[in-house]
Amino acid sequence: MNPSARYDCIVIGAGHNGLTCAATLAGAGRRVLVLEALSQVGGAALTRDFLPGFRVSACAHLLHQMPADLIRDLKLDQHGLAWSARDLPTTAVAAGGAPSAADAAAHAAYLERMRRFAKALVPLFSKVPPRLGTADWSDRLALLGLGWQLRKLGRRDMRELLRIGGMNVYDLLEEQFESDTLKGALGFDAVLGTNFGPRSPGTVLTLLYRLAAQAAAGSGSMAQPTGGLGALCEAMAKAALAAGAEIRTGAPVAHILVEGDRAVGVRLESGETVAGAAVLSSADPKSTFLKLLGTRYLDTGFVRRVRHLRARGLAAKLHLALDRLPVFSGIDAAALKGRLLIAPSLEYLERAFNHAKYGEFSAAPALEITLPTVNDPALAPAGKHVLSAIVQYAPYDLKAGWPAERERFTALCVDTLERAAPGLRASILGTELLTPVDIEREFRTEGGHWHQGELAFDQFFMVRPVPGAAQHRTPLPGLYLCGAGCHPGGGVIGTAGRNAARQVLAVGVA
Amino acid sequence: MSAGLAAQAPHYRQPLLHTPFHARARALCQVESFIPWAGYSTIDVFTTMEQEYFAIRNATTLYDLTPMVKYRIEGADALAFLNRLVTRDVGKLKVDRVAYSVWCNDAGHLIDDGTIFRFSEQDYRLCTAERQIDWLLDSAIGFEVAIEEITAEVAALAVQGPTSCAVLRSAGLAGIETLKPFEIGRFTLAGHAVTASRTGFTGDLGYELWMSPDAALDCWDALMAAGQTRGIRAIGSQALNLARLEAGFIAPNVDFVSAEHTIRTGRDRSPLELGLSWLVDFEKGHFNGRRALLEERARGVRRQLVGLDIAGNKPAHNALLYAAADGKREIGNITSAAWSPTCKRNIALAMVDAPHFAIGSTVWAEIYLNRELVWERRMSRAVVVERPFFAPNRRRATPPGEF
Numbered sequence: 083m084n085p086s087a088r089y090d091c092i093v094i095g096a097g098h099n100g101l102t103c104a105a106t107l108a109g110a111g112r113r114v115l116v117l118e119a120l121s122q123v124g125g126a127a128l129t130r131d132f133l134p135g136f137r138v139s140a141c142a143h144l145l146h147q148m149p150a151d152l153i154r155d156l157k158l159d160q161h162g163l164a165w166s167a168r169d170l171p172t173t174a175v176a177a178g179g180a181p182s183a184a185d186a187a188a189h190a191a192y193l194e195r196m197r198r199f200a201k202a203l204v205p206l207f208s209k210v211p212p213r214l215g216t217a218d219w220s221d222r223l224a225l226l227g228l229g230w231q232l233r234k235l236g237r238r239d240m241r242e243l244l245r246i247g248g249m250n251v252y253d254l255l256e257e258q259f260e261s262d263t264l265k266g267a268l269g270f271d272a273v274l275g276t277n278f279g280p281r282s283p284g285t286v287l288t289l290l291y292r293l294a295a296q297a298a299a300g301s302g303s304m305a306q307p308t309g310g311l312g313a314l315c316e317a318m319a320k321a322a323l324a325a326g327a328e329i330r331t332g333a334p335v336a337h338i339l340v341e342g343d344r345a346v347g348v349r350l351e352s353g354e355t356v357a358g359a360a361v362l363s364s365a366d367p368k369s370t371f372l373k374l375l376g377t378r379y380l381d382t383g384f385v386r387r388v389r390h391l392r393a394r395g396l397a398a399k400l401h402l403a404l405d406r407l408p409v410f411s412g413i414d415a416a417a418l419k420g421r422l423l424i425a426p427s428l429e430y431l432e433r434a435f436n437h438a439k440y441g442e443f444s445a446a447p448a449l450e451i452t453l454p455t456v457n458d459p460a461l462a463p464a465g466k467h468v469l470s471a472i473v474q475y476a477p478y479d480l481k482a483g484w485p486a487e488r489e490r491f492t493a494l495c496v497d498t499l500e501r502a503a504p505g506l507r508a509s510i511l512g513t514e515l516l517t518p519v520d521i522e523r524e525f526r527t528e529g530g531h532w533h534q535g536e537l538a539f540d541q542f543f544m545v546r547p548v549p550g551a552a553q554h555r556t557p558l559p560g561l562y563l564c565g566a567g568c569h570p571g572g573g574v575i576g577t578a579g580r581n582a583a584r585q586v587l588a589v590g591v592a
Numbered sequence: 593m594s595a596g597l598a599a600q601a602p603h604y605r606q607p608l609l610h611t612p613f614h615a616r617a618r619a620l621c622q623v624e625s626f627i628p629w630a631g632y633s634t635i636d637v638f639t640t641m642e643q644e645y646f647a648i649r650n651a652t653t654l655y656d657l658t659p660m661v662k663y664r665i666e667g668a669d670a671l672a673f674l675n676r677l678v679t680r681d682v683g684k685l686k687v688d689r690v691a692y693s694v695w696c697n698d699a700g701h702l703i704d705d706g707t708i709f710r711f712s713e714q715d716y717r718l719c720t721a722e723r724q725i726d727w728l729l730d731s732a733i734g735f736e737v738a739i740e741e742i743t744a745e746v747a748a749l750a751v752q753g754p755t756s757c758a759v760l761r762s763a764g765l766a767g768i769e770t771l772k773p774f775e776i777g778r779f780t781l782a783g784h785a786v787t788a789s790r791t792g793f794t795g796d797l798g799y800e801l802w803m804s805p806d807a808a809l810d811c812w813d814a815l816m817a818a819g820q821t822r823g824i825r826a827i828g829s830q831a832l833n834l835a836r837l838e839a840g841f842i843a844p845n846v847d848f849v850s851a852e853h854t855i856r857t858g859r860d861r862s863p864l865e866l867g868l869s870w871l872v873d874f875e876k877g878h879f880n881g882r883r884a885l886l887e888e889r890a891r892g893v894r895r896q897l898v899g900l901d902i903a904g905n906k907p908a909h910n911a912l913l914y915a916a917a918d919g920k921r922e923i924g925n926i927t928s929a930a931w932s933p934t935c936k937r938n939i940a941l942a943m944v945d946a947p948h949f950a951i952g953s954t955v956w957a958e959i960y961l962n963r964e965l966v967w968e969r970r971m972s973r974a975v976v977v978e979r980p981f982f983a984p985n986r987r988r989a990t991p992p993g994e995f
Contacts (some may be wrong), residue, residue, distance in 0.1 A: 343878060377734030378676050379881045381698035386730050550698075557698075557883060 089115045091586065092358035094335050094374070095565065097125020098148075098311075099579030101318035101329075101366035103564040105156050106583035108325035109360075115356060116319075116327060119334035119346065119526055122312070122532055123319045125364070126135055126525045126532055128565075128572045129312025133467055133512035136403040136468050137461040139310040140516065141525060141532055143452050143470045144170070144421065146149070146316075147292075147573040149208070152580060161320035162309060167457035170304035170420035174267040175410045175451075175502045188258050192268075193573050200293035202231045207294045210553050210581045211544035211569050248539075251285035252428050259469035262427035270425035270448060274472065275572070277396050278537050279435025280428045291537060295573055304421060306457050311574060317521035318576075331384055334526075338363070338375045340559060345375075345560035363531050364565035364579065366527045366534035367391055367547040371556070373528075381559055387548035391567075392541065395518030395530035396438055398476035400449075400495050402469040403512035407456065408503040422451040424502055434475055441481035443491050448474045451540075466511070471495070476531055478518035478530050488515060533572030534565055554582040608633040611658040612747040612808030614815075620826050621906065627829060630723070630743070632659040635828040642933075644831035648752055648794050648902060649934050652759045653822025654815060655750040655832055657800065658808075661723050662746055665716040667737035670826040674708060676717060677731050679863055681876035681886075682805055685710045688776040690789050694863050696881030700888055701851035701860035703727060704844060705868075709776060717742075721844040727852065731880070749809040752798030752835075754986055755995040760788070760799060763818035768799070769991035782807070782814035793832060795839020797986045822995065837939065838932050840899060840979030842866060847897060847927040847941050864888055865943075866897045867979070895924065896949040899979040902938040902957055903972045907931050911957040915941055917971050919958060923948050926957065932981055939981045940974070951976050 093104045096118035108114045122128055126141035153163070181189065205227055230453040246254055251272035255265040267442055269280040272289035279285075298304075307314040319329055336351040338361055347357040363370040371380060371388045380388075401498035410422065425431055425448040434444035462468050473495050480487055492515045500507045518530030527534055535547050544552050547567040554562045564582030566572035609632045611617075617635055625637040634656060638644060647653045665674065674682040678693040685691045687710050694705040706720040718728075728739050751760060760768045760797040765779040771790045779786050784807035792798035803811055816824060834841070842848060851860040862885060863872050872885060902908050929940035940957070948955050953976045961968045986992055 086878075342884070372734060378672060379878050381883075382727065382731040382879075383698035383735050389730075389733060 088301040089113050089356065089358040091115070091360045091362060092117065092356060093362045093364065093564065094348065094370075095119075095125055096123040096315070096319065096329055096331065097364055097565065098127045098315050098574050098576050099565045099582075100125065100362075101315060101322050102152065102156065102576040102579035103362055103364065103583045104327045104329070105318060105322035105325050105581050106403055107586065108322055108327035110583075110587050112587075113306070114327040115358065116322065116329040117333045117335050117350070117356070118329065118331045121332045123329065123331060124312045124315040126521075126527065126572075127219075127311040129310030129314050131399045132514040135463040135521035136401075136512065137310060138468050138470050138514075139312060140401070141399060141521060142311055142574045143303050143454065145296045145307060145311060145314065145574050146304045147295040147299045147575045149575070149577060152576050156318060156321040158314070158317040158321060161317040161324065162312055163317040164309075165418055166306045166308045166454075168303055168305040169308065171417060172304070172415055172421045172423060172504065173183060173417040174263050174266065174426070175413055175422045175424055179261075179263070179403055181259070181264045183370065185259050185261045185264055189264060195239070195242070196290070196293055197297065198235065198239060199290055200297040202235050202243070203290060203294035204298045205231050206543065207291075207298045207570050208577060210585055211546070213553060214544065227552045237401050246286050247290070248284070249286045250281050250283055251289055252280040252432065253570070254286050255280075262429075266425040266427040266430060267423050269428045269431055270423050270450070273431060273435070275397050275532055276538075277392065277394065277438075279432045280346070282435070285538055288537055290570075291542070292573070295570060295575060298577070299499060299575075306454060307454075308458055308460075310454060310458070310461060314574070335374060338370075340375070340379050342556065344557065345558055348374075350482070360560050360562060362562040362564040362582055362586065364563075365527075366393060366565060367563060367567040368393060368528040368530075369526060370563060370567075375558065375561065381557065384548070384550050384557055387550065391547055392536040392538070393529035393531040393534060395532065396475045396477050396519055397532065398473045398491070398518065399516040399521065400469075400471045400473050400492070401514040401516075402471075402496075402499075402510055403462070404467040404469055404506070405466070405509040405511055407453070407467050408469065408499075408509065410503045417520070418453050418456050420452075422449075422500060424449040424539040438475035438477045441477070441479060441482060442488065443494070444475045445494075447476070447495060449495070449498065451499075457524055469499070471499075471558060476517055478522070480517075484517045484519050486516065491515065491517075532566070534567035537571045537573075542571065546571065554585040609657050609744075612805035613656045613658065613749065613812055615871055616809060616812045617656055617826055621828075625828065629829070629877050630659040630661055630721075633768055634659060635826075637828045637830050638826050641828075641830040641834070643934065644825060644827035644960045645834050647823060647825040647827060648796060648831060648835045648876050650754065651825065652751060652753040652756045652819050653825055653827040653831075654812065655752065655827050657748045657750050658746075659743070660748060661720045661741065662743045662748075663718045663720070663725070663728060664740045665728075665737060667735070668714060669735035669737045670714050670716050672734040673732055673737045674718075675727070675876060676735075676879050677867065679872040679879060679881070680711075681873040682708060682716075682802045683876065687712055687906040690774045690776060690791050693864075694868055696863065696885070697851045698881060699851070699860065700862045700881035700884030702848055702863060702866065703850050703852050705842065709729055709789065711776070722850055722852075724852065745805070747803050749801045749803075749808075749811065749815075750792055750794075750798060751801060752794045753798055754797055754993075755819070756798050757992040759815065759819040759822050759824060762822075763814050764789050770988045771799070772990045773988055782810040784810060786795070786811060793841060794835040794841070795841070795980055795987060796835065796984065797989075797992050834932075837928050837930050837941065838934060838980065838982035840941070840981055842897065842941065843928065846891065861897075862888055862893070864893045865895055869994065893946065895943055895945045897927070897941060897943050898949045898951075899981060900926070900938055900942050900955070900957070900974040901977045902929075902974040904970070905931050905938055906958075906959050906961055906972070907938065908940050908957040908959045908972065908974070911959050912942075913944060913948075913974070914956040914958065914971070915948060917956050917973070919956065919971060923955060935981050936983065938972075941979075942974075944976065949976060951978060
């Protein structure tokens, strides 16, 4: 390899984590190259056409977990980031009556308490997880700090947090609320993007985790960048470029190159090789270790753990091009700016999940709906609209196979929407359904799981994605993980990318 | 499943299987001494352990090692797979040669030891003490390799002892005398094709014969007939165990416990601790446990398995070891011990803490003697010595001498 072409750091993947990582490294004076397989940056946070003139954020479609200081540090506003809307409301559609007065009071108390818990979990959320059983003082301090945060909650709150921490969200909400509508809407956030139903163990943890991510982000409110999430990533790319990084799109990596038990660069699918002192992969852990690196550079026990990483997507993405703005029964126009949920009760969610357990899609799916064109009309031709919905549950390994069932599931989703918004069907100009298999193919994420691995107790924090790779370092010197497969996981956060960059800078490999 | 295995009674009727040699071995076993081995009923002692042991060192012995677990490993990546699996460089193993090696988990702790047979560029056999198809299949992820257990498909007979070459030649294995240590050859015995390897667990001149189960009884009979004038004798596991200790070979679950089976922390053993550094090739590229072993090498081993020469003639079975005769500071324990009839030495294998494992160090063994139900305790001086304890030239000589 030509030493003059040698980079300090090669980042695989130009999603928001890869770009954050690259911008941070370049900002610290490292010579950085970002390699992106697709022809545009963004990864699972990209925005693209799905019908001529109709643009959609093809995977994630809302921003609510990216830390404010990350946006500030990367000076994304100077690089073109603008907001179409912030503080977006969440509204339950296709639901029963309004919650009772008792529920309204309970809801306020619940939100307040969960917010306190989430705040206590923020330090856990934002940092590189400590390792257990080391003599390293930073690890011990991090553990102590976590304990202190919990203790600081006070006796009553700490007890409550420890009580609910291992519960399922169904039981938690059942003991606090009366209204099915409210419980369904609150429960939905606990299972969104996961392999869980509301009665699955650990769903309070996933909910707390989501809230902690929002708390760590600062405001935690839902926001919509102008131009979609892709525009956010384009701003990140500009920040990385401004800091001196190079970005090459349409340059898929075929292999991570190893010499003398060190990652020394990558070979592209074109055959070209690029040398780098450190390789940081924002690809999912399974792809990174099993495909790009190859098992022969890893120990069997580690390969076993990577293989057993649960990373099968259960959420599909539905995109509709609409001739006009839909009218949802009983919902005022202001709600259309925000997020609409079709999850009328916890039973509805649990029943939807039952099918997925047995390799079928939900007969009555739950949906998180956004109409991005309400806030950002430029995403569609004048007067037209885009509907973007996350649909659960649509298992990756559908028994009948997606080619056979795609049409039936799309029709089912449209039926569900039609019931909530009569007349919507007649306004459809075009449809795109991305099943987890499609998400796997388009975004090169094995299993099509948008967290690059289930967020569950055994796969998070200091064991995420797997023991032996949970602090961005991997068993192979010079190879690092910087994507959603790392702590703190998926959602458009950027923390994994930033922490990985800091880890590389601290270790001083490059 | 092979025909041989399927023909036997179901496992709930007969929990231990019979090997293809069972009919003959059973008839010769005078003391009803059976032990289970890897799912088979095998013979511990035929007549007396001593008689069988001396046959190993003075004549020829037949030992049924069919229960040894055998895997066929085949495919374009078979070599790459094996090199990632074991600590030795299998690339240096030529076709029709055998190599002894060990393999480790991620932490560099021993999973098992065994032998690798290379039959062609892409066709290998791995012989192991324990079944471990799960570890092998998980190790095969990402390699183009097919792994299959063939234990029941291959009958195996060890023919060991100073007259073994002569016996095999008399039995019709023309050219067996040219077979070098760890070499594989193909022969005909009693009209059956057999594969012979010059390998064994006795540290003596000897061979291992590999054949179809259908050929087992004919081969046994032909060898017994050919060996009549050279003192041939069937032996059980007890006699073999004494011979292997003299040869300095380690035995699984005796001198080490597989890292796949240990429960308590600190009970796993690395090849460096077992004195098998010579099997670990750090230069060949990555293999399971390499990074952990490099760290261990840099740090220095905390303990090591060594040979001991102990004063007196009482075997130091399970004895604790001390730094001084006062028995105050414990520094290890004996894993295998015996009075060696051939060396006329009281020998043992022992796990000894640093720095007492250096060759020439003196340690003290606490030996308990039961004298007509009265226990006596004896502190015996022991010296750390080189292994093997017994290594006759005939073991390596090619062609071996006539007896």
